[in-house]
Amino acid sequence: MKTLQVKLGDRSYPIYIGENLLQDFGLFSKHVKGHLSFIVTNPTIESLYANQVEASLIKAGQKVVRVILPEGEAFKNWETLQLIFDGLLKAGADRKSTIFALGGGVIGDMAGFAAASFMRGIAFVQIPTTLLSQVDSSVGGKTGINHPLGKNMIGAFHQPVAVFTDLLTLKTLPAKELAAGLAEVIKHGAIADAEFLNWIEGHINELNACEISAMEHVVLRSCEIKAAVVAADEKEGGVRAHLNFGHTFGHAIEAGMGYGQWLHGEAVGCGMVIAATLSQKLGYITLEDVTRLSKMIKALNLPTTPPSWPVSQYMDLMSHDKKAELGTIKYVVLKSLGQANVQQVPDTVIHHLLTDFGAT
Amino acid sequence: MKTLQVKLGDRSYPIYIGENLLQDFGLFSKHVKGHLSFIVTNPTIESLYANQVEASLIKAGQKVVRVILPEGEAFKNWETLQLIFDGLLKAGADRKSTIFALGGGVIGDMAGFAAASFMRGIAFVQIPTTLLSQVDSSVGGKTGINHPLGKNMIGAFHQPVAVFTDLLTLKTLPAKELAAGLAEVIKHGAIADAEFLNWIEGHINELNACEISAMEHVVLRSCEIKAAVVAADEKEGGVRAHLNFGHTFGHAIEAGMGYGQWLHGEAVGCGMVIAATLSQKLGYITLEDVTRLSKMIKALNLPTTPPSWPVSQYMDLMSHDKKAELGTIKYVVLKSLGQANVQQVPDTVIHHLLTDFGAT
Numbered sequence: 001m002k003t004l005q006v007k008l009g010d011r012s013y014p015i016y017i018g019e020n021l022l023q024d025f026g027l028f029s030k031h032v033k034g035h036l037s038f039i040v041t042n043p044t045i046e047s048l049y050a051n052q053v054e055a056s057l058i059k060a061g062q063k064v065v066r067v068i069l070p071e072g073e074a075f076k077n078w079e080t081l082q083l084i085f086d087g088l089l090k091a092g093a094d095r096k097s098t099i100f101a102l103g104g105g106v107i108g109d110m111a112g113f114a115a116a117s118f119m120r121g122i123a124f125v126q127i128p129t130t131l132l133s134q135v136d137s138s139v140g141g142k143t144g145i146n147h148p149l150g151k152n153m154i155g156a157f158h159q160p161v162a163v164f165t166d167l168l169t170l171k172t173l174p175a176k177e178l179a180a181g182l183a184e185v186i187k188h189g190a191i192a193d194a195e196f197l198n199w200i201e202g203h204i205n206e207l208n209a210c211e212i213s214a215m216e217h218v219v220l221r222s223c224e225i226k227a228a229v230v231a232a233d234e235k236e237g238g239v240r241a242h243l244n245f246g247h248t249f250g251h252a253i254e255a256g257m258g259y260g261q262w263l264h265g266e267a268v269g270c271g272m273v274i275a276a277t278l279s280q281k282l283g284y285i286t287l288e289d290v291t292r293l294s295k296m297i298k299a300l301n302l303p304t305t306p307p308s309w310p311v312s313q314y315m316d317l318m319s320h321d322k323k324a325e326l327g328t329i330k331y332v333v334l335k336s337l338g339q340a341n342v343q344q345v346p347d348t349v350i351h352h353l354l355t356d357f358g359a360t
Numbered sequence: 361m362k363t364l365q366v367k368l369g370d371r372s373y374p375i376y377i378g379e380n381l382l383q384d385f386g387l388f389s390k391h392v393k394g395h396l397s398f399i400v401t402n403p404t405i406e407s408l409y410a411n412q413v414e415a416s417l418i419k420a421g422q423k424v425v426r427v428i429l430p431e432g433e434a435f436k437n438w439e440t441l442q443l444i445f446d447g448l449l450k451a452g453a454d455r456k457s458t459i460f461a462l463g464g465g466v467i468g469d470m471a472g473f474a475a476a477s478f479m480r481g482i483a484f485v486q487i488p489t490t491l492l493s494q495v496d497s498s499v500g501g502k503t504g505i506n507h508p509l510g511k512n513m514i515g516a517f518h519q520p521v522a523v524f525t526d527l528l529t530l531k532t533l534p535a536k537e538l539a540a541g542l543a544e545v546i547k548h549g550a551i552a553d554a555e556f557l558n559w560i561e562g563h564i565n566e567l568n569a570c571e572i573s574a575m576e577h578v579v580l581r582s583c584e585i586k587a588a589v590v591a592a593d594e595k596e597g598g599v600r601a602h603l604n605f606g607h608t609f610g611h612a613i614e615a616g617m618g619y620g621q622w623l624h625g626e627a628v629g630c631g632m633v634i635a636a637t638l639s640q641k642l643g644y645i646t647l648e649d650v651t652r653l654s655k656m657i658k659a660l661n662l663p664t665t666p667p668s669w670p671v672s673q674y675m676d677l678m679s680h681d682k683k684a685e686l687g688t689i690k691y692v693v694l695k696s697l698g699q700a701n702v703q704q705v706p707d708t709v710i711h712h713l714l715t716d717f718g719a720t
Binding site: 119144147 | 438442445446449450476477478479480481502504507509510513514515516517595
């Protein structure tokens with residue numbers, strides 16, 4: 001088991017990465033305060049892992065209550081969040097109760113926001129069971145739900161007290177979701193570590209096959225990169241924006257398709273190809289760099305061609321993005337492979353770019 | 361105009377206390393970041409003050425959007441909160457937009473929680489128009505909404521960027537609400553400043569008549585006391601609990617009657633009489649102290665006799681209070697007038713106490 005400390009002052013917390021963590025009741029025992037724990041999960045993950053987690057919590061002296069949420073991004077809303085509050089209050093949760101978010105990003109975002117808001121903040125532990133949540137959403141404390149007018153519009157920064165990343169849970173993950181998670185892994189290399197990007201390029205087969213030693217390396221390195229960025233900029237005032245590489249275009253694709261049609265990682269993968277091409281057009285990286293990145297994304301069987309919508313539709317979707325200020329869009333570009341920058345770009349440049357990618 | 365600084369590190373903010381602040385556009389101009397401001401209020405306060413606030417904001421260069429919420433504690437719930445999010449998103453709010461909470465505690469709690477949660481946190485300014493909100497809820501950053509199973513169960517700690525306390529707004533406040541606010545003023549004297557309590561005792565008539573110079577003194581001193589407590593204990597781990605003097609019994613009365621039947625300040629006034637009597641029974645303060653406090657509360661025409669419910673009903677209501685841990689109730693008592701303490705008390709003592717107050 002590897003341990004990585006996310007350094008955020010009095011909100012610092014450890015990420016444990018290894019195998020068979022769900023059975024390690026000592027770990028659970030270390031991170032609970034009161035006597036009452038809640039497992040928040042969905043039916044699929046419940047049937048796979050809830051018994052193991054519950055057994056460990058009981059061994060750690062906890063009374064355990066399960067809160068089962070309907071599955072998928074479409075249910076990441078207030079009505080579902082309310083099910084958590086109902087479950088907490090009916091079971092007599094107090095300020096020392098602990099919430100265990102067992103699942104992927106949707107579960108983590110909702111259980112985390114419930115923990116942030118319940119009695120103005122109680123403890124929660126992330127147990128991410130998807131690669132995407134292991135390398136991305138479990139680091140940084142972003143929690144929230146969607147609003148009919150925008151994704152993740154309502155939420156809080158609320159750091160977990162610990163993250164238990166059991167790599168064996170990746171073995172039950174559909175191939176498509178594994179690939180979507182690897183898109184974010186590539187992103188971490190692209191914005192911050194050229195050597196890591198080389199390593200990924202040389203181990204695509206091991207990653208596609210979900211070999212545990214390869215997964216351990218990319219999960220750990222991704223968490224290190226993201227943790228360093230978050231430690232430098234917890235509330236997204238500056239460098240944290242680099243993590244949005246590929247996301248401005250990606251979010252537009254997700255929103256325009258209707259959430260859930262493309263996986264987040266698929267949209268980000270495609271968004272990175274567009275953003276890399278933009279970086280090349282601006283004279284930063286070479287065509288060869290773009291091709292390398294694009295090939296890696298293709299090798300993971302992720303889409304690299306966006307929907308052929310009108311340019312105006314793309315612009316409209318992007319100007320509604322949460323990162324836009326007064327409709328002004330900021331783009332994350334690569335100065336080189338392994339180094340990102342945030343800047344404005346003239347609309348005409350973006351129009352040409354999107355047209356090159358098949359926009360009408 | 362007096363200015364009091366609430367010291368909370370990078371979340372510090374000023375409270376301005378004076379007359380005609382709503383017309384002071386320089387003040388508004390100082391505390392906005394972007395170009396879009398939202399006035400969140402209810403129909404009664406809108407008709408009294410929204411035009412003044414809007415005019416000042418326009419002079420300060422802001423585009424202004426009003427969000428009008430239905431009035432009263434009964435609407436302090438998710439459905440009403442959603443109206444704020446809808447209003448923000450429809451008007452194109454971004455991370456630099458500012459919310460102005462114009463009204464009493466309910467408006468402040470909801471607008472504040474909306475500000476805390478919208479895009480994971482935007483700026484808000486409190487413009488408290490009731491005495492209760494001026495001396496209590498506008499200091500400390502507690503925001504939130506009610507859940508069918510408990511009051512203020514869902515919320516956040518989110519500090520305003522400034523508080524504009526215009527004392528002239530108290531002139532339009534119903535006498536009953538003025539009295540309810542004065543209950544919290546008495547509380548601040550009782551837990552932290554015996555001399556202030558003496559002052560209040562000597563100025564009951566001026567306070568009942570809402571004389572501005574008297575109001576300025578009690579608002580300023582109350583904010584100073586509360587700000588000092590909050591600065592010492594922002595997240596309610598220790599001394600902040602002293603502010604709950606009278607609230608354990610008070611919340612039970614509010615919850616048992618159904619919220620909105622007794623004003624919060626009325627329930628707290630009555631709760632303080634019970635808590636003071638408890639302090640005397642435990643041997644801390646004298647019968648004369650209890651009588652003094654009780655007389656002041658009566659002189660404000662606040663109730664001092666609780667509903668005659670069964671003792672078991674009181675115990676049940678109190679054990680569901682947010683401050684209870686695993687059903688264990690902690691009581692705030694007075695060691696002397698001007699000095700509070702938190703402690704457990706045997707149930708039998710509480711049973712006798714409640715029986716003395718008419719519980720069956």
